Amino acid sequence: MRAVVFERYGEPAEVREVADPEPAEHGVVVRVEATGLCRSDWHGWQGHDPDITLPHVPGHELAGTVEAVGARVTRWRAGDRVTVPFVCACGSCPACAAGDQQVCERQTQPGFTHWGSFAQYVALDHADVNLVAVPDGMSFATAASLGCRFATAYRAVVQRGRVAAGEWVAVHGCGGVGLSAVMIAAAAGARVVAVDVSPGALDLARRFGAAECVDAAAVTDTAEAVRDLTGGGAHLSLDALGAPVTCAASVGGLRRRGRHVQVGLLPSPTGATPVPMARAIALELELLGSHGMAAHTYPPMLELVRAGVLRPDLLVTSTLALDAAPPALAALGGAAAGAGVTVIEPWS
Structure with missing residues (x-):
């Protein structure tokens, strides 16, 4: 697959061919149709996240279709339209048992703890706990914007604030x-x-x-x-x-x-x-x-989107091909990094 890769912190990333991911027994591989360009990705590229191991593929807010399914996954099958919170929970630790998957004690995060979604495919852990169905009629670009920024803001304003x-x-x-x-x-x-x-x-x-x-x-x-x-x-x-x-x-x-x-x-x-x-x-x-939002708490937010009360689609202000992602990532560190949500479409 094609992916954005950086070898050293703060130095230019590049698009190259890398091996396709394989699903864990409890996970899936998703064909990435859209992935957001977020300031958190810039922090990772700068070396501000201790979980990153080089070389690395960034990207953590995504939407697409399930491509491959691990043997222990029961709720999802190939072809399902999905998105995911940027915090992927384990589903079995005390925090998860309390319903607080956003602060899971053994969480994984695509684009941080493992290779992310600035790529044509991405592996996601514990799919039955973490995947969220993308409603019919919602574009992948809109769904990608939910996974980090919009869901994070919703929890910060409504649930925490x-x-x-x-x-x-x-x-x-x-x-x-x-x-x-x-x-x-x-x-x-x-x-x-x-x-x-x-x-x-x-x-x-x-x-x-x-x-x-x-x-x-x-x-x-x-x-x-x-x-x-x-x-x-x-x-x-x-x-x-x-x-x-x-x-x-x-x-x-x-x-x-x-x-x-x-x-x-x-x-x-x-x-x-x-x-x-x-x-x-x-x-x-x-x-x-406030640290993201658990997958099981998405339904009230999605209902407001369905009803037109919330319009995350209006926040998507630009769309890029994968080849344009490295300079756009670097530009996020500037004071004039741009408003709204920029979405990368890896297959365009």
């Missing part, structure tokens, strides 16, 4: 995760403040329901701007980018007893991020992490 109608929600960083969060929060009846340095990203945020926008490049204090717009601070705030400055601004922009959800991966492996903890103590803030 406990969004309520009428609340102010601040979203820091309006890439794929951030724009998904804007759309989901607005659909829940919240008033959204979108924060970004890109006018194009803020234009998309308005399109997807943001009531207010803050150009972080044009203000001296982003947190203060959010507090001013919301009459004292956001009830719920998300760092959807993953940078020390956006994390601190998200916490700083909260009102009393507000809730911060960290969604974006932070680049420092030691977690050295200047969070205003004195403010967190004085205002009794909640500081929460």
Whole structure:
């Protein structure tokens, strides 16, 4: 098969021929019809993830058709249209038994713990626990955008953030995760403040329901701007980018007893991020992490998509062939990496 491969961290990846994967007894091989280009892939390419072994194929949000099935798989067969969370759970550890597959103790992640979906085929573990059926009529590009960014944003806003109608929600960083969060929060009846340095990203945020926008490049204090717009601070705030400055601004922009959800991966492996903890103590803030979404919790989100309340298809702003993936991956590290979701189609 053809795949995007890098041999050294931070050095150019290339498209080359590599061996086709084989399914584990509990797994499947999926023919990749679409796979998202995500900032998490850039973090992996930069060497920020200790699970990666070189040489490596990135890519973790995908959709396609089942190509081969392991002997112990009972729920899936060749030809099924599927997607998958970026966290593949084992299904048998205490966290999985509690229904918390997104923090599985023995999780695998395509594109991190093993070769990923910037390829024509990808192997996925524990298929009966992790695969999600793609509804009829949903494009593979839309389904691919669900697996990491949209599902991650849904869990962060709805399940972890406990969004309520009428609340102010601040979203820091309006890439794929951030724009998904804007759309989901607005659909829940919240008033959204979108924060970004890109006018194009803020234009998309308005399109997807943001009531207010803050150009972080044009203000001296982003947190203060959010507090001013919301009459004292956001009830719920998300760092959807993953940078020390956006994390601190998200916490700083909260009102009393507000809730911060960290969604974006932070680049420092030691977690050295200047969070205003004195403010967190004085205002009794909640500081929460959010790590993907378990496959069994997809149905309510998929029903909102089916009903047209949520439109993840509108978030897909560009489509690339596999040969264009290496430079696009490298470009994700820039301040102007582009808004929305970029999808790679490995067979185009």
